Amino acid sequence: MKVVIPKETANGERRVAVVPDVVPKLSAAGLEVWVQSGAGLGAHHDDSAYQESGAKVTSDLIELFRGAKAVLKVQPPTLSEAKLIPVNALLISFLYPARNHEVTRGLAEGQVTALALELLPRISRAQSMDALSSQASLAGYKAMIIAAARLDKIIPMQMTAAGTLAPARVFVMGAGVAGLQAIATARRLGAIIEAFDVRAAVKDQIESLGAKFIEIPLESSEGSGGYAAEQSEEYLSRQRELLSERVAAADIVITTAAVPGRKAPILVTNEMVSRMRAGSVIVDLAAESGGNCEATVPGEETVFNGVNIVGILDVPSSVSVHASQTYSRNVSNLLLALLKEGEFNIDFSDELVNASCVTHSGEIRLGFGGAATGNNS
Ligand SMILES: NC(=O)c1ccc[n+]([C@@H]2O[C@H](COP(=O)([O-])OP(=O)(O)OC[C@H]3O[C@@H](n4cnc5c(N)ncnc54)[C@H](O)[C@@H]3O)[C@@H](O)[C@H]2O)c1
Numbered sequence: 001m002k003v004v005i006p007k008e009t010a011n012g013e014r015r016v017a018v019v020p021d022v023v024p025k026l027s028a029a030g031l032e033v034w035v036q037s038g039a040g041l042g043a044h045h046d047d048s049a050y051q052e053s054g055a056k057v058t059s060d061l062i063e064l065f066r067g068a069k070a071v072l073k074v075q076p077p078t079l080s081e082a083k084l085i086p087v088n089a090l091l092i093s094f095l096y097p098a099r100n101h102e103v104t105r106g107l108a109e110g111q112v113t114a115l116a117l118e119l120l121p122r123i124s125r126a127q128s129m130d131a132l133s134s135q136a137s138l139a140g141y142k143a144m145i146i147a148a149a150r151l152d153k154i155i156p157m158q159m160t161a162a163g164t165l166a167p168a169r170v171f172v173m174g175a176g177v178a179g180l181q182a183i184a185t186a187r188r189l190g191a192i193i194e195a196f197d198v199r200a201a202v203k204d205q206i207e208s209l210g211a212k213f214i215e216i217p218l219e220s221s222e223g224s225g226g227y228a229a230e231q232s233e234e235y236l237s238r239q240r241e242l243l244s245e246r247v248a249a250a251d252i253v254i255t256t257a258a259v260p261g262r263k264a265p266i267l268v269t270n271e272m273v274s275r276m277r278a279g280s281v282i283v284d285l286a287a288e289s290g291g292n293c294e295a296t297v298p299g300e301e302t303v304f305n306g307v308n309i310v311g312i313l314d315v316p317s318s319v320s321v322h323a324s325q326t327y328s329r330n331v332s333n334l335l336l337a338l339l340k341e342g343e344f345n346i347d348f349s350d351e352l353v354n355a356s357c358v359t360h361s362g363e364i365r366l367g368f369g370g371a372a373t374g375n376n377s
Contacts, residue, residue: 001069001342003031003335005055006084007039010075012313014042014320015327017072017093022328023053029336032056036064042317043324070344072331074324082106090344092331094118094131097358097366098261108359113346117330119356119366122226126352129334133177134326139315140181140256143283144170146315147252148189150301150308152279156190167192171250172211173243173267173292174257175202178285182254183209194246197257198228198239216242223259230259240269248275255292256285268293270304278306287311 003026005018016039018026023033035050037059047057058064065071065084073093077085082103085091088111095116097104107114117131127133147170148155157167170186172179175197183206186193193211198220203213218238223229231239247253247268253276258264264286273282273295286292287299295304296311303309316323337352338344348354358366 001031001344002067003033003070003072004064004068005033005035005039005072006064006081007036008042008074009078009081010314012317013075014317015074015324016040016043016045016320017074017324017327017331019043019324019328020045020049020053020055021325022332023050023055026332026335027054029339030342031070031335031339034058034064034068036061040324043320045324070335072335074327076100076103077107079103079106082110082112085110085112087111088113090115090335090338090346092117092334095358097364104358104364108362108364111362112359113344113357113361114359115334115353115356116358116366117334117356119358120334121351121355123351126334129330129337129352131327131330134330135316135323136177136256137181138319138323138326139285140178140183140254141185142315142319143178143254143256143285143312144182144185144189144252146310146312147254147281147283150281150283150310151251153251155186168251169194169249170252170254171195171246173197173253173255174286175199175206176256176258179254179256180205180209182256182285183211186252186254187211191252194250196243196246198231199223199226214243214246218242227260228257230262231265236265236267240267240272243267244272244275247272250276251280253280253282253293254285255282257292258286258289262289264289264292266292266294268295270294273307273309274305276305276307279308280306281308281310283310283312285312285315288313 033055035055070090091114120126155168158165168191170191170193172195187210195206195211196214206213221229284291284293284296298311299313
């Protein structure tokens with residue numbers, strides 16, 4: 001069965017869905033891997049590396065997609081890419097159907113079975129397929145490195161003959177996978193770290209990484225599946241008031257707070273930024289879903305009242321080698337788990353398939369709001 005790895009076309013995307021190292025694993029399962037010429041270049045894998053690993057390489061899109069049974073991608077396809085995917089073929093990728101209506105409709109019309117990696121449940125069987133975690137972890141690390149590079153101070157304490165330099169203070173808001181990795185990285189660099197999350201359950205994890213968990217006297221709404229729920233505007237307003245001092249005291253603020261399927265909550269207002277020391281840095285990893293900081297301009301680095309605000313998008317792409325390596329494992333583990341007796345078995349009694357399958361047999365299965373509510377567009 002033919003499995004296709006197209007070149008990513010999204011602006012600035014340097015990842016590739018499958019690296020050459022993973023090709024032999026797919027071939028051993030009886031799959032024939034086809035790669036679009038140049039697909040791996042952003043992660044420094046040239047065509048010859050794919051050929052040596054046993055893949056076929058072509059620059060002819062018609063030849064690439066002809067007879068494909070599965071297509072593996074990182075970013076959601078464009079509508080024209082979706083139209084290249086043969087009827088009844090499987091697509092595994094990040095898809096974000098709630099913000100990609102037209103493409104989702106196109107996939108349904110093309111009778112593609114599309115599985116969205118971001119919708120896989122976080123159950124132990126799916127841990128090796130969890131691309132949200134593998135990519136968020138790299139993003140959290142890189143956010144701290146970017147912040148350190150922008151800061152006009154060093155991070156660790158230094159005792160020199162010219163006096164003692166105090167360590168930088170880092171405040172991490174949102175301690176999911178990315179936030180915890182940002183904390184771990186800040187710790188390795190020698191920062192003093194504080195962190196906050198609406199889920200009090202992360203307190204122990206924050207403390208075990210050597211950071212201080214900031215508690216606030218507020219009841220947050222419980223989410224499900226380990227995720228945060230969307231908090232009320234009253235809660236967020238009180239949260240901002242109570243955390244304003246912590247933001248003002250920080251040299252670096254890293255915000256990662258997301259609520260699946262929703263716009264990111266505003267955790268840092270312009271007024272809060274105005275209280276920070278000029279030269280401080282905010283890296284807003286939630287820029288992708290609007291930003292946690294009122295002043296963030298998604299995709300840009302700006303300066304507000306002397307504070308550097310980094311609204312960087314697609315951070316994992318900036319570490320494309322490791323991001324592609326881990327993504328390849330995630331996507332191929334899911335693909336191989338579906339392979340039964342030489343076919344890709346789309347069994348809706350399997351919760352991995354049921355939770356992640358966005359389109360199948362011409363239907364949009366998952367609502368554009370993210371819930372499994374059938375075709376509601
Ligand atoms: N296989 C597994 O068991 C597995 C794997 C990965 C993650 N998880 C869990 O999934 C959950 C979500 O992780 P994620 O990194 O994808 O989260 P995410 O990217 O959806 O959100 C990032 C963090 O922001 C927090 N947040 C939301 N609103 C906030 C607010 N107003 N103020 C402060 N923080 C706020 C969330 O609680 C979360 O910790 C976590 O519990 C994580 O431990 C489980």
